[in-house]
Amino acid sequence: MKSSFVVPADLDAVQRHPKAAKVGERMRMHNPLCYGCGEESAEGLHLQMFAGEDFEVTATMDVAARFEGGPGVIHGGVLSTAFDDVMGMIPLLIGPSAVTVHLEVDYQRPIPIGSQLQFTAKLLGRQRRKIYAEGIAHLGDPDEPVATGHAIFVTIDVREHFADHLANSRLADEYKARMSRP
Numbered sequence: 620m621k622s623s624f625v626v627p628a629d630l631d632a633v634q635r636h637p638k639a640a641k642v643g644e645r646m647r648m649h650n651p652l653c654y655g656c657g658e659e660s661a662e663g664l665h666l667q668m669f670a671g672e673d674f675e676v677t678a679t680m681d682v683a684a685r686f687e688g689g690p691g692v693i694h695g696g697v698l699s700t701a702f703d704d705v706m707g708m709i710p711l712l713i714g715p716s717a718v719t720v721h722l723e724v725d726y727q728r729p730i731p732i733g734s735q736l737q738f739t740a741k742l743l744g745r746q747r748r749k750i751y752a753e754g755i756a757h758l759g760d761p762d763e764p765v766a767t768g769h770a771i772f773v774t775i776d777v778r779e780h781f782a783d784h785l786a787n788s789r790l791a792d793e794y795k796a797r798m799s800r801p
């Protein structure tokens with residue numbers, strides 16, 4: 620399906636999940652091998668994600684030398700990966716696991732290698748299985764964003780969605796064990 624980003628007017632009511640991370644706490648790591656936030660992903664972005672107030676998440680990312688695109692600046696695809704993962708935390712504040720079906724990034728300023736990127740992401744709304752999120756990236760002043768992102772996530776049944784793919788993971792045995800628990 621091809622779509623553009625339009626938040627519908629008739630949104631569902633949402634509540635923060637009682638087991639969601641509390642304000643200021645690290646977001647639960649959904650997969651230690653995740654290229655965005657996983658601690659065991661050697662080449663990954665190593666995003667550090669924190670729960671904010673209401674339906675917000677903040678994150679930081681050191682712009683390492685391996686993320687270079689143009690000379691001295693971050694690769695645009697790396698930045699879109701970061702937005703995907705940061706905004707991807709928003710569904711976890713409401714409860715369900717969800718995967719990206721649509722992602723947009725607007726690049727406003729070059730982002731230097733060696734800088735520390737900061738992100739804030741927030742929920743724009745939920746309609747049935749669709750969760751709409753917005754994110755901004757800045758270098759210290761949230762009023763001067765260097766990039767903005769918008770995404771739609773769709774809730775999934777984790778066991779069903781990943782069932783045919785678990786064997787591809789380096790943590791396949793661990794995931795199989797987790798999935799077989801009731």
Ligand SMILES: CCCCCCCC/C=C\CCCCCCCC(=O)SCCNC(=O)CCNC(=O)[C@H](O)C(C)(C)COP(=O)(O)OP(=O)(O)OC[C@H]1O[C@@H](n2cnc3c(N)ncnc32)[C@H](O)[C@@H]1OP(=O)(O)O
Nearest residue numbers: 620622649703704707716717718719720721747748773797
């Ligand atoms: C127990 C141990 C294991 C623990 C593991 C934890 C897992 C945690 C999970 C997540 C972590 C969060 C952090 C991650 C952050 C990064 C996220 C990523 O990068 S995800 C990778 C890239 N994304 C994909 O690979 C999705 C590929 N797409 C699909 O698989 C399907 O499209 C799927 C399952 C998402 C939906 O397919 P359908 O057949 O179930 O449902 P249909 O009817 O097509 O769509 C449902 C609703 O969504 C809308 N929709 C679908 N695609 C859309 C699009 N592109 N734009 C707008 N709306 C769309 C449809 O119009 C429909 O809306 P209406 O309810 O009818 O209003």
